[in-house]
Amino acid sequence: MASKRPILKAIEWAKLAERVPEGQKPKLASFRAKSDGYLRRVMANPEQAPKIDWAYYKKWVPIPGMVDTFQKQYESLQIPIPADTLTSSIDAQESQVKDAIAKFKSESNARIKSFKEEADRIAALLPYEQMTMEDFAEAHPELALDRTPRPTNKLFVRLLCAEVSYCCS
Incomplete structure (x- = not known):
């Protein structure tokens, strides 16, 4: 055994x-x-079970053949160790998670790089307190007030109407 x-x-x-x-x-x-x-x-x-002294038991057990039967059964006893079926799936999950972590890390590093570039760009700008409206429009065209006269520019039309009503009153 x-x-x-x-x-x-x-x-x-x-x-x-x-x-x-x-x-x-x-x-x-x-x-x-x-x-x-x-x-x-x-x-x-x-690590190993202690050895059984079968000769000692044969000498002291009065029933003939009993110790031989026990010895035969003991030596033929096989305790199965269950097969490891989960380690491979855990290893596969581990590799998937490592791949996901590596992907997330590379995407995060790319985001960090773009954020640092944006921070450097903003740091290089003229301070907002010193900017004129034209400087602001040049730095942030998507946020600047569009004062170009266009019929579809509702904000411009409202401002124009407000100026006209203010001037004419």
Whole structure:
């Protein structure tokens, strides 16, 4: 009956604790205590089961053939270790998450670069207190008041009507 001790990966508790939200830290501490207790219990036992002295039992058990039957059953006993079916799916999820993180990181770096360029452009502008309306229109054409006379420019028509009524009254 050869049993193998399960191979345990080292858990990096410090890195895990950095990623856990504050509200979940007590649950992480509880999980760590349970994990450490389980590991201590596993490590306290020997890797191989102790050998049974069958000759001793044959000598002292009065029923003939009983020890031989037990020995045969004990040696034929096979405890199956369940097949690992989840590690491959976890590894696949990990690679997908890493790809998503890399994509998000590259997109974020591109956004940061564009924001820095915009901040540098704004820093290079004339201060708003010193700008004229023409300077503002040149710096921000999408925000500037369009004073070009066009029939479709409703704001211009309203301003023109207001000026005319002010001048004529």
